[in-house]
Amino acid sequence: MEFFKKGSGMYGKKAAFSTLAILLLALEGCGGGGGGGSSASAPPPASAEGAYFGTMSDGRQHYSLVLENGQIYTLYGNTGSNNVFAVSGFLQGNGSSNNGSFSATDVKDASASGSVTAGALSASYVAGSSFNGSLTEGTSVVSFTGAPIGGAIYNYNTAANLAGVTGNWSLSSLRGFPTTLNIAAAGTFSGISSGCLFSGTIKPRSSGKNILDVSLTYGASPCILAGASLNGIAISYALPNGQQELAIALIDQTRTGTSAFVGVR
CATH class of the missing domain: 2.40.128.10 (Lipocalin)
Incomplete structure (x- = not known):
């Protein structure tokens, strides 16, 4: 069975190659003065950490993993008729989450030809629910959507075996x-x-x-x-x-x- 084949990549120039969510909730409290009353602010959004699957505007699919330290790994490609995800490249970057926005300005896009293209990724997220954004490489922009991966396929929140x-x-x-x-x-x-x-x-x-x-x-x-x-x-x-x-x-x-x-x- 063949999992990899040569073909177009993320921008029509990649060689094709046959790949979560934890909520880190912090509550901030603030004490009232004078009469001893108190109030609590709304909890800040959790980080984007987790695993997401979705589609890209160039017709491909992606599995994106946002790790606890802000690193992102994205495997992109397509699912074949045999349900095997045929990967045609991957992204790696070092990002950060801030109030529902995720950004990684140092993304590297690895192709089957051995070339590595620099890019930047930005996304809006609802922790554990959605991860939607775009990848920019030079003048090329690819948008994507992402939703949680079904636990029966892959559960980010369990320990690796x-x-x-x-x-x-x-x-x-x-x-x-x-x-x-x-x-x-x-x-x-x-x-x-x-x-x-x-x-x-x-x-x-x-x-x-x-x-x-x-x-x-x-x-x-x-x-x-x-x-x-x-x-x-x-x-x-x-x-x-x-x-x-x-x-x-x-x-x-x-x-x-x-x-x-x-x-x-």
């Missing part, structure tokens, strides 16, 4: 190369992608949410990113046909080198 992803995976890389990955029970992994060897670690995120933190180091040539170390996240979610999809998105410290892998078992 490392045991659920251990074992062997047959994946495809962002650039379309077949990839074999073996994840040990302790969270170490090794893999090979078209002759390129790599290894690393995968572990549940310390936030207690359903995110796996991933660190990966590539070996020597023929690896395109020979010797590079990348960090990112992985998510695993159920498909309607009973299978499980694993998606991994990675970026290096300079935010110029990216990798991603997706597969179903």
